Amino acid sequence: MTQVISQNGDGSRTYTFASQPRPVKQRTKYRDPEAYENEDPLPYGNIMYDRRIIRGNTYAQHTLPASAQPDPIDIQRQQEARRRAIARKRAKKQLIPKSPEPVEGRKHIDVQTELYLEELSDRVEEADVETQTDAFLDRPPSPLYIPAKTGIDVATQILEGELFDFDIEVKPILEVLVGKTIEQALLEVMEEEELANLRAQQRRFEELRNAELVETQRLEEQERRHREEKERRMKQQTDVLKKEKETAEKIAARAFAQSYLADMVPSVFGSLSENGYFYDPVERDVETYFMPWLQGQVERNLNRYRVACLMLDSMIRNVVKQRIDSYDQLEQQLLEAIQREDAATAAVEEKLSKDEVTSATEVGQGDSEDVVETEDKPEATGEDETKTQDEDTAEQPEEDSAEQPETIAEESEVTDQIDEQ
Numbered sequence: 001m002t003q004v005i006s007q008n009g010d011g012s013r014t015y016t017f018a019s020q021p022r023p024v025k026q027r028t029k030y031r032d033p034e035a036y037e038n039e040d041p042l043p044y045g046n047i048m049y050d051r052r053i054i055r056g057n058t059y060a061q062h063t064l065p066a067s068a069q070p071d072p073i074d075i076q077r078q079q080e081a082r083r084r085a086i087a088r089k090r091a092k093k094q095l096i097p098k099s100p101e102p103v104e105g106r107k108h109i110d111v112q113t114e115l116y117l118e119e120l121s122d123r124v125e126e127a128d129v130e131t132q133t134d135a136f137l138d139r140p141p142s143p144l145y146i147p148a149k150t151g152i153d154v155a156t157q158i159l160e161g162e163l164f165d166f167d168i169e170v171k172p173i174l175e176v177l178v179g180k181t182i183e184q185a186l187l188e189v190m191e192e193e194e195l196a197n198l199r200a201q202q203r204r205f206e207e208l209r210n211a212e213l214v215e216t217q218r219l220e221e222q223e224r225r226h227r228e229e230k231e232r233r234m235k236q237q238t239d240v241l242k243k244e245k246e247t248a249e250k251i252a253a254r255a256f257a258q259s260y261l262a263d264m265v266p267s268v269f270g271s272l273s274e275n276g277y278f279y280d281p282v283e284r285d286v287e288t289y290f291m292p293w294l295q296g297q298v299e300r301n302l303n304r305y306r307v308a309c310l311m312l313d314s315m316i317r318n319v320v321k322q323r324i325d326s327y328d329q330l331e332q333q334l335l336e337a338i339q340r341e342d343a344a345t346a347a348v349e350e351k352l353s354k355d356e357v358t359s360a361t362e363v364g365q366g367d368s369e370d371v372v373e374t375e376d377k378p379e380a381t382g383e384d385e386t387k388t389q390d391e392d393t394a395e396q397p398e399e400d401s402a403e404q405p406e407t408i409a410e411e412s413e414v415t416d417q418i419d420e421q
Helices: 033-038 072-095 166-261 264-275 281-358 365-420
Strands: 002-006 013-017
Touching: 166 264
Parallel strands: none
Antiparallel strands: 002 013
16 A cells, blocks of 8 residues: 655655555465466565665655556556466476376376385374473562672872962963964954055056056057058059059050941941841831731631631522422422322223223213213323422422522621621
């Protein structure tokens, strides 16, 4: 059981340890090896190996809180160590050579192999022994302790007047003390005067040294100003010489450049004008602004012309397609009319043949007139059909001519929209 007790109400804590009481286990006289192997090892109780006991310097000791919880990592580590120890014991036990298994129906028994045999039994031998003691007597009182006498007794006698007189005996001692005190005081006074003289001398020396230091600084400052003035004057003179040299070089270079470029200027201007660096502003304006605008307008008109051509081609294509469709319809109608006429003539011929067969005996003028009337009727029907076909063909061009202005108007609207875009 661990406790952390605070002392005097401050933040310091004192670590105390007390072992929790536990009952003593009942142990047999002889130890069972199997039970001992399966039994968990008892926690150690030696404080010399207890981690909670702090040894050495206690200034940086780590105090535990009042309700310290066990660290799960330590618990896991202890369990792993215990598991490894048990596995190690089992491995050692398996490595111990053993006797082979007994034959069926028999079993092994323990046999003594020592030189001197002894009887083995499960019951421990016991014997009762009795003895008689005397009655207890009262203890006598302890005598007083008197230490033993050591050494030899010696005695002397002092008579009156044999002891010293204090006033007389103390006078030389007092004179010595007073003399020494006065001498020490005089020495201290002389030392103080000497220290005062030393301080005054030191003060005068420091004043003289400060004055000399000020004078030295003044001379150094004067020398520094003279040196700077000299350097400035020398620098000004070098600058003047340098500028004069640069001016002379510039004048010489300018004269050389003028003499060298006298003949070069006309040739340079001629080459620049030939290469187009000197241009006419009107010509440049025409090339830069007018020609691109003109090209854009021409391209725009060409696009319009192209669109108009495409629209006209589409219109012609549509008209031609419509005419072809109308012609196909007329041809189909003519074919149908011819087929109907052929069918009518065939029916009339068949009817005539039947009438001839049925009325072969009754041939006369009335019959011939009937035959002529029947022949005239099909011809009339054929003429009627041709008239209807001619009327249809006449109506078809009129419809085409009525639709053509509408398509032209639509195409013109489309071209206008394209031009606006």
